[in-house]
Amino acid sequence: MDKLKMHSQNMTEANIDKLAELFPNCITEARDEAGELKKAIDFDLLRQELSSSIVDGSQERYxxxxxxxxxxxxxxxxxxxxxxxxxxxxxxxxxxxxxLFIEGDNLEALKLLQEAYLNKVKMIYIDPPYNTGTDLIYEDDFSEESSEYFQRSNQKDEHGNRLVVNADTNGRFHSDWLSMIYSRIKLARNLLRDDGVIFVSIDYRECANLRRMCDEVFGEQNFIAEVAWEKMYTTKNDSSLVSCCHENILVYAKVATPSCIGFLPRSAEMDARYSNPDNDPRGNWKAIPMYADGERRNGRFKITSPTGKEHEPEPNTHWRYSEADILKLILDNRVWFGQTGNSKPNLKRFLSELREGVKAKTLWSHKEVGSNDTASRELKELFDGRSPFSFPKPTSLIRRMLQLGAESRDSIVLDFFSGSASTAHAVMAMNGDDGGQRRYIMVQLNEPTDEKSDAFLAGYKSISEISKERIRRAGTKIKAASAMTAPDLDTGFRALKIDTSNMKEVYYTPDAVSQDLLSDQVDNIREDRTAEDLLFQVLLDWGVDLALPINQQVIAGKTVFFVDGNALVACFDTGIDEDFVKQLAGHKPLRVVFRDAGFASDSVKINVEQVFKLLSPATEIKTL
Structure with missing residues (x-):
């Protein structure tokens, strides 16, 4: 029994709890004056979160x-x-x-998605490159000052794919891998809904480190499970010591609640365990023991059956329910004393009163969710007998995760290590089965394929090409099979590629442009960019969903984009006059954007706000 506090609220503890919601990674343990452990703030790490330069600190902590x-x-x-x-x-x-299918560095993709998809993703699944000593991993440059990193990120695109081999002879073997995944996991957490969950596939080499990292990023209290997936069912006798037949899947919630994780569908075998020997009008039921191990006060008393026979719990056991509750259950015909009425009492658990599904276990057999062989066969069926990707995941495995993490049919699912796009395949297949409208966002680096691989020989020069082609082929197959169950099934995708900003350098560093070059900078937009390029940068900047429907119209000779009806209207043509502005205002858009150098005159630019204030006062106006 808890005691009353008998004092006012501890504001320090309350403030720590508030910071824990914003920065769970900054919560640690420290010893108080009495030497007892207590929750504390890692101020060095908190300062790093709020700083644009590296913060030093040497405080000892867990x-x-x-x-x-x-x-x-x-x-x-x-x-x-x-x-x-x-x-x-x-x-x-x-x-x-x-x-959406985004091609490019996933660290940059996660940053670009922060505004448009903040707190909107229901489930994330990633299968990052494992730290095997030979696998290629993303190598971010951690040696620069923040100003140099900012300059490089804004103005240069010559860093290539940023991939290196993380050989196990490297002194930073674990550190490089952890640094790579840490920044991405932190950004990914921001995108999750409060009831969102993340699944991360990993092998034994970094599982322990990754779990501790996720404890820090998500908060240890939001850990859900460490699942063992049986990836192969044969023994590898060429293994050095023990044949490893499983991989781990770490599962975390943004905020762990009973409703954040779903249930698995019940099988016919499970339902067959229920019957109705007494023809109860409530339907089939299963007998559940009413006693539990151990002694409990007030847990030992006699239960009298309808025939008059008395029953007591066995030694070192007790009844699960109080005497009063058991009497109520007997009156409601929820206690079964056997066909003769003299057997030990059991509780009747009715099938009709069970939840729609069952809780998942932490051991996933290849018979239930497939294996590496299953995944390879799936690819071979799609790619004319070839498997153009090494170590794919079976769609049945990812569908198990979707059942648990994206049970709502309008969920957004993100995979920023897309690989062969098994996640996109699984989402489409699940929608085809249940008529759902789940959406996916895939991110894949344009990583070149090995020139000796089947993929390269088949004409695929990069992993992203394999991903997109797999979605096309799987989509065609699923759509044909789901014509009756999901006639409006979405098997398409918008391909987007990460590139340098549409804006010239002067937009970010105006002080760097000398007076004699100003004439070349009248238009601050790069010459090789289209109006649709500009539109998508506006969507990113304004935090608008990148998958909203886009309608293109010509009004008074100008090309106008209408995003989701009148949610956003954009025109990047030049020669915008006041009559044209009035026509756009007549559509009463929520937002409107023009090219800064697109107005016919300075007076038109000045009068735009007045025109909208008069004809569409709720419209938000911006220029680029």
């Missing part, structure tokens, strides 16, 4: 630490001036689809 951790945090928080450029020719159903 935490996971490694060389480069602070630089990784700085990298996660540093801004970039990149954009997403639409690529219609690689898309499927560009104008109508709700799905």
């Amino acid at each position: 935490q996971l630490n490694w060389p480069g951790k602070r630089e990784a945090l700085l990298t996660a928080n540093a801004p970039i001036a990149k954009t997403l450029r639409p690529c219609r020719e690689e898309s499927v159903g560009f104008d109508t689809t709700q799905n």
